[in-house]
Each structure stands twice: as structure tokens, then as C-alpha cells.
Amino acid sequence: MIRIQIPATSANLGSGFDSLGIALTMYNQVWMEESDTLDISSKDDVKIPTDENNLIFWAARQVYEKCGRKLPGLKLIQQNDIPMARGLGSSSACIVAGILGANRLLGSPLSTTELINLAAEIEGHPDNTTPAIEGGLVASAIEAGRVYSVSVPVSEKIRFALFIPPFELKTEKARSVLPETYARADAVYNLSRSALMTASLFSGKLENLRVAVQDKIHQPYRSGLIDHLDSVFRLSYELGSLGTYVSGAGPTIISMIDVADTDNFVKYAASHLEEKGITGWQIRILNADSKGAQISIE
Ligand code: HSE
Helix, strand or coil: CEEEEEEEEEECCCCCCCCEEEEEEEEEEEEEEEECCEEEEECCCCCCCCCCCCHHHHHHHHHHHHCCCCCCEEEEEEEECCCCCCCCCHHHHHHHHHHHHHHHHCCCCCCHHHHHHHHHHHHCCHHHHHHHHHCCEEEEEEECCEEEEEEECCCCCEEEEEEECCCCCCHHHHHHCCCCCCCHHHHHHHHHHHHHHHHHHHHCCHHHHHHHCCCCCCHHHHHHHCCCHHHHHHHHHHCCCCEEEECCCCCCEEEEEEHHHHHHHHHHHHHHHHHCCCCCCEEEEECECCCCCEEEEC
């Protein structure tokens, strides 16, 4: 069987709505081989579709069809460490697993660029799928159906503290509350900050991050969908966050922290949440993943 390891991803980084994303050191694993039947199982107790609606199978079939081949069935085993519907790219991880795995089973007919384009076409935007494939901090844009992207490493001075709530928020719902149009001043506000974010994460200019996460495009509209958002933001800054933002469409909240402050942050974050009566939230400290999806043979 082949094994595909796909990183979690955090899109937007506050200001870079639908255009920035980073890969994180939290992974889903998928084992895959061709089969005459469909045989989908899970290594953990996460509930997954085991029929043709399974997103990995569905994405794999897109690759076979694109290459003029029929996919009769597939043996798939999933291990899902990326929590679902939490703004950490779990559906992108499934899409990427399906297309990268299928491409390998077919002898790698599609180039990385073609895989990146197909993943973004299926997902609808490239800010999770591209870092899941390439790793690192990725800036991307779609023009005439093609993704133009660049992946750069994230400064080793920065770690990512995830506040993962015990509830889900579907991307569709989080997008439905956004306005159709924005004022020019708001667009410029985000443009300047997302450019600042890219250069600051790459160079490690930590003092810029608090300004670079600010945004007027999505977070103000989504904040009402995430219980305790204000308290978690406030707490994170009290504990020394360099910049806190809603990961992707939410509801996970991420603080970028100085690697030197990690122990303190971890020590106090959980107890302070409890003191505020905010229960059931998981706190994870991760690094940026620099490699992206990996395929091996087992
Ligand atoms: N950029 C997307 C959003 C990420 O914020 O809606 C979620 O897929």
C-alpha cells in the first residue's frame, strides 16, 4: 500500500483572506491501494463516510477521470488526527490525499502544478490545499483556473498555539455571513496587512505580527459564530501572543508565539481558560510544517 501523510493547514492568517495559508505539524495519514471493490475503514474512532461519498475516494476518482482511466474501487484506511470542521484544513487534507494518492497509483502522470490546480478547483480556494501539498507559508492566487503560488519557510522563532473549541463550524456557514462587497478602505487595510504578514513570518520580524493579523474582511463578521472568541483573544494577548487570529473559517483560534515563551504560554493557557469557565477547549502547540504532503510505500 502507499501511505500519504498530509499536514493540517491554517488559512487566512487573519488578513490574508482566501490567499495565505501555512502547513502545521499535525497530520492525517491515509493508506491506499487499487481494488475491485470499495473498502474504506478508519484506524481511529473518527466517523467517516465509507461509501462513494468519501471525500478521499471522490477526489481520487477525479484524477482517474482526468487521466482517462476508470477507478473501479479502492482500499482506503484513514487515520484522522486533524479535527474536522475546526478551520484546520481537514477537508483539504482529504482532497490532497485523494489526488496525490491516485496520481501515484497511476504512475505520477500529473505534475505538482497540475495537482495544485486540481486541488484548488475541487476545494474552491487554494489557501488550504496549496500549503497542504507544498508545506511552509504559501501565498497563492487563482487566475484563469490556474494557481500561482509560492511557498516560503516560516521563521524558526515562531510557534503556533492552537485553541481548538469543542464545537464545529462549517465553512459554508462561516462564508454565508460575509458581505458581497467591501469599502475600498477595508480592502486596502487588508492588502497592506497581508503583505506585511508574509514578509514578517518569513523574516521573523515578530513585532509586526500584531498589526499584520488585523483584518476587516472576515473576522469581524464571523466573531459572533464563535463562542468565547473575545475572551480567548484577550487571554492570548495577556499570555504574550504576538498575533492572534481565527484559523481559516474558524472556529479554532491561533496565537503566534515566540519560541522562547512557549513553556509559559502552555503552563498558563489551560488553567486560565478554566478559570474563565471556558471548558472543553484543547490547546496544542505546533510548528510550521516545511515539507507538505509526503508519500511512502509500506
Ligand atoms: N479562506 C477560507 C475562508 C478558508 O476563510 O472561508 C476556509 O476554507
